[in-house]
Amino acid sequence: MKNNMGGSYRARVLTHIVYSAIITCLVEVFLITNLSMVAKYMQQKGQISALSQLILEQHTAVVILYVLFGILIFSVTFMLLEEPGIRYMGRISDAVESISQGNLGTEVDVTGDDEFSAMAANLNKMASDIRTLMDKEREAERTKNELITNVAHDLRTPLTSIIGYLELLAGNTKVPAEMEHKYIEIAYSKARRLEKLIEDLFGFTKLNYGKIAMHVGQLDIVKLLSQLLEEAYPNFVEKNLSYDLQSNVPAKTISADGNLLARLFDNLIGNAIKYGADGKRVLVKIHAEDDTVTVSVTNYGYVIPADELPLLFNKFYRVEQSRSTTTGGTGLGLAIAKEIVDMHGGTISVSSDLNGTVFTVKLQVYFDVNKENFASQS
Incomplete structure (x- = not known):
């Protein structure tokens, strides 16, 4: 040039x-x-x-x-x-x-087709690239501050409860055995929630910065989803929910990282249980074709407003802004799900209306991790 x-x-x-x-x-x-x-x-x-x-x-x-x-x-x-x-x-x-x-908003009109017009075009591109870089830096700074704020709040809330109940148990005041057992259960549930928050934070950080190596192998996605639903059965019972698994094939082998896909669908199923309690049912459907497999997870609870749907996969975003013990969390579950889908070269989308809230994941049957990594780097 x-x-x-x-x-x-x-x-x-x-x-x-x-x-x-x-x-x-x-x-x-x-x-x-x-x-x-x-x-x-x-x-x-x-x-x-x-x-x-x-x-x-x-x-x-x-x-x-x-x-x-x-x-x-x-x-x-x-x-x-x-x-x-x-x-x-x-x-x-x-x-x-x-x-x-x-x-950085300065631009030069590109006129003609000579070395000066090429210089002006390059100058405009340079200014645009600098603006983009600065916007990314500002977004990174905002995300970092948001991360610190969210982590401080999300970790402090259960930790304060744990310390409070343990102080009651460790104090001089005699606590009835029934209340003591109740306090221990509450402290235990808070500790498990704290563990889940920390796992989400570390998991997202590793996924977001490419620190997790993919181990692609052959797995039966029908069997995987069946196992995940069985493992989540106590949660379904607790929320008084039923589940239904429908598939157009009895089995379907695909190339993928089994652990990451398990985390992906565990997040989607857990999300459906958390926010679909009012609907009394969760539907998981598998539609397998020659080259792709489409998995949808549907709950019939709260209808998500249309203007909030594009924001669901953003870091720390939650439709329900309250940080209650029933639905509170880091707001990273769907962001982690999207990262995992992107790593597998697939797509994830969401729709929500009176017919249910549906998260749809489309994956390739034959996945070449080296090809996908090369594509993401180029």
């Missing part, structure tokens, strides 16, 4: 030199011819003057005047041809100075 721009600039300057030389020659020929004709005419009429005599004799002074006049014509012509480029370079120079002063 650099050599092309340099060659284009040289060619343009050379072209302007040739044009200027041609115009200078034409004007000089016209001038010399006409002055000579006028001088001869005056000589024939007997009205010869000193200047006419010098012109006819091609005196040195006249030749010098011709040369100086030719240089003047050449310079003016060349400057007129270069003037648009000079003005354009001035605008580019002003834009560079403006950008250097922090005005």
Whole structure:
């Protein structure tokens, strides 16, 4: 690109030199011819003057005047041809100075198709890239601050409860055995919630920064989902929910990381249990094709507003903003799910209406981890 721009600039300057030389020659020929004709005419009429005599004799002074006049014509012509480029370079120079002063919204109109227009386009791209980089840095700073705030709140709430109940148990006041057992159960449930919060935070950090290596193998996704639903049976019972697994095939082997997919669907099933208690039922459907497998997890509880659907996979976002013990969490479950789906080269989407809230995951049957990693890096 650099050599092309340099060659284009040289060619343009050379072209302007040739044009200027041609115009200078034409004007000089016209001038010399006409002055000579006028001088001869005056000589024939007997009205010869000193200047006419010098012109006819091609005196040195006249030749010098011709040369100086030719240089003047050449310079003016060349400057007129270069003037648009000079003005354009001035605008580019002003834009560079403006950008250097922090005005990253500065842009130069790209006109023509030469080295200057390419320079202006590159300058605009550079300013755009800098703006994008700064926006990412601001977003990273905002996310970091949000992470600290959320972590502090989410960890402090169960920890405060645990400390409070343990202080009651460790104090001098005698606690009835029934109340003691209840306090221990509460402290235990809070500790498990604290463990889940910490797992989510560490898990998301590792996924987000690519610190988890994928171990792709062959697994039966129908069997995996069946096992996950069976393991979640106590949670279904606790929320007074039933579940139904439907599949168009009895078994379907795909290439994937079994542990990551288990975490993905465990998050979606857990989310359906948490927010679908009012619907009394959770439906998991598998639709297998030759190259893809589509898994949908549907709950019939709270309908998510349409304007909130695009935000569900954002870090720390929760539809229910209250931090209750029943539905509170880090707001990272769906963000983790999306990271895992992206790592597998699949897609995840959500819809919500009176017919239910449906999370749909589409995965490739044959997954090449090396190809996906290469694609994500390029």
